[in-house]
Amino acid sequence: MAYIQFLGAAGTVTGSKHLLNVSGDGTGKTGTQILIDCGIFQGKKEWRERNWQDVPIAAHEIECLILTHAHLDHCGWIPRLVKQGFRGPVYATPSTIDLCSIILPDSGHLQEEDAAFHNKFKTSKHDPALPLYTLEEAQECLQYFKPVDFGVVKQVSPDVSFRFVHAAHILGSSMAEVTVNGSQSKRLLFTGDIGRVHDQHTAPGKVVYSGPQPGEMADVLVMESTYGNRNHPKTDPRPELATIIRKPSNAVEASSSPPSLWSAPRSSYSC
Template sequence: MTFLGAARTVTGSKHLLQVDGHRVLIDCGLFQGLKSLRERNWQALPIKATDIEAVVLTHAHLDHVGYLPRLVGQGFKGRVFCTPATAELARIVLADAARLQEEDAERANRKRYTKHSPALPLFTTKDADRAMALLQPVGYDRPMPVAPGVEAEFVNAGHLLGSAYARVRLQSAGKTVLFGGDLGRYDRPVMPDPDPVDEADVLLVESTYGNRVHEADDNGARMAQIINETADRHGKVIIPAFALGRIEEVLYWIGRLEAEQRIPVLPVYVDSPMAREVLGIYRSRLQELDGDVAGQRFNHGRERNYLKVCAFCTEQLRVVSSVPESRAVQESTEPAIIVSSSGMATGGRVLHHLVHTLPDERNTVLFVGYQAAGTRGRQMLEGVGFTRIHGADVPVKARIEAIDSMSAHADSNEILRWLRQFKRPPALTCLVHGEAEPMDALKARIEAELGWRLATPGHQERIEI
């Protein structure tokens, strides 16, 4: 097994299995964040794309699927296995990523803020279309052959609609490798708890929050406080959020706080071309989500047990559908809540909203997800006075806030809770999908509390199974 991404870093998940001359890639993600990481997206893999027989995807986030069009552009023609919901979401994600790649390259060439002549997209819409044609949906708990002597099975991971662990059986060796993907959380709205797994010979588990324990769930109190204080200043709340998973939970909480009359009813704009389609998929697959979003019952003033019909609706919800409408929202001075992607403020329409709102101290930017090192979101949380957007320095005078409790990644306690369900320790547990500090902290904790054998492989490191 070769670790081609998410090795002592969070993004770029790609793990190459080589079994009896056959090659299967588990996840096919983009590197994000620091420039030194993003440059890896342009570097050749240590294996020809044509030599890879199949790809197995754990879920549809860009850092797990976003390299797929690039791989197809390099000649990959095998099947791409994933759950049905992941297939639906991946089609949206890949189309959006290709469009952004082409738009960013065109803008860089037009405004000449690039050192490359000309700037090129990492992949094109044509590459993304060809990648989508290779998707092979398979339901949970259904073992399927993905290459000769290699069988894979998806198990619910509770991280995102359609997310899974990939349980891979190597038949000639009689071994099982569990690729944990991204591990979800317990007792959260929207997503169900991650399923227990009781054994594997080799385990890969994420360590994104290996040195942290999330804020206790405060029943929306902090979000309510931030919205109320910003509304009192007649400002806007800008919420950069991933269109997959996070926007849905943000809308759930805003709708709930409105229903319970804990915040004023404000216009809520969802400004993400991808979000409209994603929300449609979430609504069509409510049976795969947590019971909290199907027929929600809240206290609504004096009317107890108020039934909320739409899981992701607010009183004044508007899903922005056009660029002119987006510009009108940007230029409006009315108090409002604007939910837009990307979640780390690295691209997408949220950047245009930030250009208009960051210089005004009445406004608030509220981050509700992980901010990778080197991203604009991380820099703002660390207190930068200016941030560069589309080639210009924008002053950061707005209030910058973060809510940690909404994360979709398991924290240190939750990872240990999941690991303790194993009936016997894996022969080897590899920590992936984490920066060095949280990864090392989690390694020390697992060794101390469970006594397991662990490894923290580096980029392109190989191990024998």
């Protein structure tokens, strides 16, 4: 028997954390606990405040974390999970690990900047305002990352294995296909964010397929649906992006207004 508890990306599009419990007694508290993604909540304050809440079980009881990709709303809470006692492996593709080694310390730096801003200008009800985690704590959590290549079946407990499937979303992005063995074997597919693979002919170099191959199937599909209600344009977006990058007003603004430590707190957004 397997149970899934959605700790984020439910009712909002950030904070992806899916807790998979297998071989338990039916309460969801016993048995093997596996976390798929560990994202930070972004956006409105009511959601960001959830970043300060604990996960519903002791963090050290989580066997492992399977990470689909390196956007902060899927990985940005990992330093906090480690801070709470998680010491298991964080399985991710090699490219996802490379990206996380850059953006997680940067996220810690931003957390520290935000706290310093609030303490200087007394703009927080907390005194002192604290960072969710620091740059140093983000660097320390990287020791738990373990690379797993696409297509390789990784056994994470006697009754659970998984493999990464291409998602074509960002560099290294994957779907996690989790197999739970027991009296009845079940295959669960966590898509993470899904790329625009069918438009790949407009962007040479992209992954040419994503998701399971013809003939493969899953018993349970957990799918991101952030952009499920809109159609992407079929045209190549790169010329439009190049125009925005080269826009003279951006260049003037960038050169005349260097970022200040004491400017308004920045936030990182991803999708």
